[in-house]
Amino acid sequence: MIDLKLLQKDFDNVSAQLKRKGVDEELLADLKAKNEALKVAKMAYEAAQAAQNEMSKLFGQYMREKKDVTELKEKVDANKIKVTELLDVQREAEEALVIRAMAVPNLPDENVPDGEDEESNVELKKVLTPREFSFIPKEHWELAEQNGWIDFERGVKLAKSRFSVINGQGAKLERALINFMLDFNEKRGFNEVSVPQIVNRTALEGTGQLPKFEEDLYKIDGDELYLIPTSEVPLTNLYQDEIIPADELPIKMTAHTACFRKEAGSAGRDVRGIIRQHQFHKVELVSITKPEESDKIFDEMVACASDLLTVLELPHRLVTLCTGDLGFGAAKTVDLEVWLPGQATYREISSVSNTRDFQARRAKIRFKDGKANTLVHTLNGSSLAVGRTMVAIMENFQNEDGTINIPEALKAYM
RNA sequence: GGACAGAUGGCAGAGCUUGGUUGAAUGCACCGGUCUUGAAAACCGGCGAGGGUCAUACCUCCUAGGGUUCGAAUCCCUAUCUGUCCA
Numbered sequence: 001m002i003d004l005k006l007l008q009k010d011f012d013n014v015s016a017q018l019k020r021k022g023v024d025e026e027l028l029a030d031l032k033a034k035n036e037a038l039k040v041a042k043m044a045y046e047a048a049q050a051a052q053n054e055m056s057k058l059f060g061q062y063m064r065e066k067k068d069v070t071e072l073k074e075k076v077d078a079n080k081i082k083v084t085e086l087l088d089v090q091r092e093a094e095e096a097l098v099i100r101a102m103a104v105p106n107l108p109d110e111n112v113p114d115g116e117d118e119e120s121n122v123e124l125k126k127v128l129t130p131r132e133f134s135f136i137p138k139e140h141w142e143l144a145e146q147n148g149w150i151d152f153e154r155g156v157k158l159a160k161s162r163f164s165v166i167n168g169q170g171a172k173l174e175r176a177l178i179n180f181m182l183d184f185n186e187k188r189g190f191n192e193v194s195v196p197q198i199v200n201r202t203a204l205e206g207t208g209q210l211p212k213f214e215e216d217l218y219k220i221d222g223d224e225l226y227l228i229p230t231s232e233v234p235l236t237n238l239y240q241d242e243i244i245p246a247d248e249l250p251i252k253m254t255a256h257t258a259c260f261r262k263e264a265g266s267a268g269r270d271v272r273g274i275i276r277q278h279q280f281h282k283v284e285l286v287s288i289t290k291p292e293e294s295d296k297i298f299d300e301m302v303a304c305a306s307d308l309l310t311v312l313e314l315p316h317r318l319v320t321l322c323t324g325d326l327g328f329g330a331a332k333t334v335d336l337e338v339w340l341p342g343q344a345t346y347r348e349i350s351s352v353s354n355t356r357d358f359q360a361r362r363a364k365i366r367f368k369d370g371k372a373n374t375l376v377h378t379l380n381g382s383s384l385a386v387g388r389t390m391v392a393i394m395e396n397f398q399n400e401d402g403t404i405n406i407p408e409a410l411k412a413y414m
Numbered sequence: 415g416g417a418c419a420g421a422u423g424g425c426a427g428a429g430c431u432u433g434g435u436u437g438a439a440u441g442c443a444c445c446g447g448u449c450u451u452g453a454a455a456a457c458c459g460g461c462g463a464g465g466g467u468c469a470u471a472c473c474u475c476c477u478a479g480g481g482u483u484c485g486a487a488u489c490c491c492u493a494u495c496u497g498u499c500c501a
Binding site: 152243 | 466484
């Protein structure tokens with residue numbers, strides 16, 4: 001959630017920044033008005049409540065002194081009606097405000113480039129040069145089928161489209177990658193955690209997936225529970241509603257989980273292969289930091305993911321997302337895109353974001369800063385999406401006869 | 415699945431029978447100070463969270479949501495979770 005106090009105080013500036021992310025100024029003006037309305041309603045309610053408390057105390061005193069309370073009771077009864085009404089007004093105002101506020105995305109950082117969509121993303125650098133092929137490189141689904149690694153039909157049979165089954169050496173590669181990534185991250189100071197892959201509504205609200213993106217989530221019928229779309233959700237919410245001692249920061253975590261997404265808005269995209277699946281494995285990084293060190297940790301996380309790709313000998317590039325491509329909760333995002341020779345293009349394989357205090361405000365994650373309790377910064381990033389890493393290995397390490405070599409760094413894990 | 419018992423501040427743990435001046439005793443932990451060469455012990459002081467205010471005042475929070483009442487941590491209902499026992 002954005003800082004409503006800041007919106008109140010510096011409307012023009014906040015509005016200008018959110019405009020870059022396509023948020024209508026009128027909506028913000030409305031939000032500000034609702035915030036002010038709540039303040040007014042609250043003051044009225046609290047004044048009435050104070051009077052009520054005052055009279056109740058007096059009531060007790062009268063009883064002890066055995067004084068007559070009929071007159072006081074009349075007054076207090078009348079005031080009680082007022083209190084109830086004012087409370088209703090306040091609640092309505094609050095509800096209206098929260099609905100609006102929860103749907104407003106985070107402010108982009110000032111140095112995030114402007115733009116409508118991925119066309120305006122800015123390449124930061126390329127790492128490793130794509131290999132020259134003496135033959136026409138195949139796409140991963142062709143290789144996967146040829147090697148018997150992926151069974152697309154049976155995945156569909158078991159569930160539906162965008163599900164697949166991985167076999168034999170493919171399955172082994174997947175497992176090797178997960179272990180390799182976790183070990184690598186751990187060496188970079190990220191503590192391995194194993195978390196639930198089903199979470200409640202509160203957790204998803206804390207990290208910003210709800211209420212806005214309900215249609216992308218798999219919900220468990222009959223329970224207020226959802227399959228996680230990313231382990232960012234359980235990892236970040238581990239500290240929900242907590243005040244963390246300053247000396248425990250930064251908290252750096254890594255976890256492997258399956259992720260589940262309905263991919264509601266991507267009909268027709270990446271229908272072949274395993275680029276876009278409803279269920280996929282991902283190794284994630286999440287950091288919780290003091291505000292002043294979040295930029296530093298952000299760079300560390302980007303470096304961690306990039307180095308992981310480098311060690312796997314996978315050519316890639318780093319891209320800063322423009323305002324239009326930035327996610328809901330992110331103030332800043334760097335995507336890592338891996339080179340896929342079969343498609344002759346770079347494709348996203350990791351996305352590292354700093355949400356600053358946006359999630360922390362929603363999830364109430366603070367740290368004790370001397371006497372004051374201050375919101376932390378939360379960051380998340382993949383390192384890496386496992387399925388897409390497999391795709392990248394298949395396509396980059398393919399031989400002319402369709403066989404696939406294993407990157408040197410992975411051999412110990414196979 | 416059935417029957418009880420419970421859920422209080424960082425932790426432990428009173429208060430609930432008999433509703434009122436209890437945001438909450440006490441202990442531990444923690445922070446500051448005195449003392450000490452230093453530390454420990456002892457002693458003194460501070461010490462939950464959110465909102466609000468320049469700061470007070472004031473409002474809210476004793477798992478959550480309802481209810482009773484002038485007034486609820488305390489009484490009633492529901493949900494969730496935990497423990498114990500029975501199947």
